[in-house]
Amino acid sequence: MRISVKAPAKINLTLDVLSKRADGYHEVEMVMTTVDLADRVDLTLLESDEIHLDCSASFVPVDERNHAYKAAKLLQERYGVQKGVRMYIDKQIPVAAGLGGGSSDAAAALRGLNMLWGLDLSLDELASIGAEIGSDVPFCVYGGTAFAQGRGEIVTPLGTPAPCWVVLAKPSIGVSTADVYGNLRVDKIGEHPQTEVMLQAIEAQDFWLMCHSLCNVLEEVTLSRYAQVRQIKELMVESGADGVLMSGSGPTVFALVQKQARVQRIYNALRGFVKEVYAVRMLGGSEAEVLA
The missing domain is CATH 3.30.230.10 (Ribosomal Protein S5; domain 2)
Incomplete structure (x- = not known):
């Protein structure tokens, strides 16, 4: 079997x-x-x-x-x-x-x-x-x-968030999750996410509210230690992404994009900077099926 x-x-x-x-x-x-x-x-x-x-x-x-x-x-x-x-x-x-x-x-x-x-x-x-x-x-x-x-x-x-494109870019560096958490000063975090607002955005399938609610407190640690990650984020914003955030402890940064025409422009801009770039769709729904 x-x-x-x-x-x-x-x-x-x-x-x-x-x-x-x-x-x-x-x-x-x-x-x-x-x-x-x-x-x-x-x-x-x-x-x-x-x-x-x-x-x-x-x-x-x-x-x-x-x-x-x-x-x-x-x-x-x-x-x-x-x-x-x-x-x-x-x-x-x-x-x-x-x-x-x-x-x-x-x-x-x-x-x-x-x-x-x-x-x-x-x-x-x-x-x-x-x-x-x-x-x-x-x-x-x-x-x-x-x-x-x-x-x-x-x-x-x-529930399922508003459908959109996701452009992922990973620089050719490794980031230790333990190191990032170890260098985070919880009492010095500048901005905490408005988690309740993000939950509302997902329930309402409100794409723009979702983009405006993106927040990751680990960014301030990783972006300050790895210039490449910060540069990727800046490049995504300059290229017209609707929302940009680092995932987890990094180093991958993702862009949320509503219009397909803009995806290629962002993808091309990033491909000139890093090798690992992916343009994919947000799934949102449960993907827990077993494919026999």
């Missing part, structure tokens, strides 16, 4: 950090949504209990360091599964980019293995297991658009 699962990238429409928690994590509030840039996770049933993982990107680890591998191991041990799996990740989402690629792969593995191994777990149960792997995994289990709280594991699904 072999199945494939789509693992879409996510972007943060808002990201607020409220406090540092006793467990070392930060208390956050985030509005996230999926975009039509996706990895594909192929799963083949093995009669032995072995877990094998391969990936199209040679620099991605294929052992216990990989979130999808962790997901398989955790399910296997938690539910006493005697079968195994051969997994292959067709990697399309940039790595360490603030787009949740590793978390989405783990979520896809959880959803696919739930079917492959006949576990009959609900999405809520899979999301709870995903929280043990990474903070963004629960959101990725549900997909679509959602409001995330706690350290990201408390997920409230939302």
Whole structure:
């Protein structure tokens, strides 16, 4: 038996950090949504209990360091599964980019293995297991658009935002999420997102209110440390994007664009500056289906 699962990238429409928690994590509030840039996770049933993982990107680890591998191991041990799996990740989402690629792969593995191994777990149960792997995994289990709280594991699904184009640009640098959070002074944050306004914008499918409500408190750390990220944001604004924000801890910056004619202009301007540029649609709705 072999199945494939789509693992879409996510972007943060808002990201607020409220406090540092006793467990070392930060208390956050985030509005996230999926975009039509996706990895594909192929799963083949093995009669032995072995877990094998391969990936199209040679620099991605294929052992216990990989979130999808962790997901398989955790399910296997938690539910006493005697079968195994051969997994292959067709990697399309940039790595360490603030787009949740590793978390989405783990979520896809959880959803696919739930079917492959006949576990009959609900999405809520899979999301709870995903929280043990990474903070963004629960959101990725549900997909679509959602409001995330706690350290990201408390997920409230939302409606579909106003449809639009999303232009993503990732500079050829790596950004450590731990370093960005480590350099954030919660008591010195200049501007917090108006999260309630963003929630209203999504409910009303108000594109302009969504654009005006974009806010990520981690930007001030990443933009001050990485000039390329700041330059990408400035270039997107100059090229006519309707709304611009860094996703997650970076370094990817995205532009929201309503008119298709403007997408090509922004894409071309960015391609002259960085190699990894993508023009995709916002998905918004749940993408948690398993593609048999």
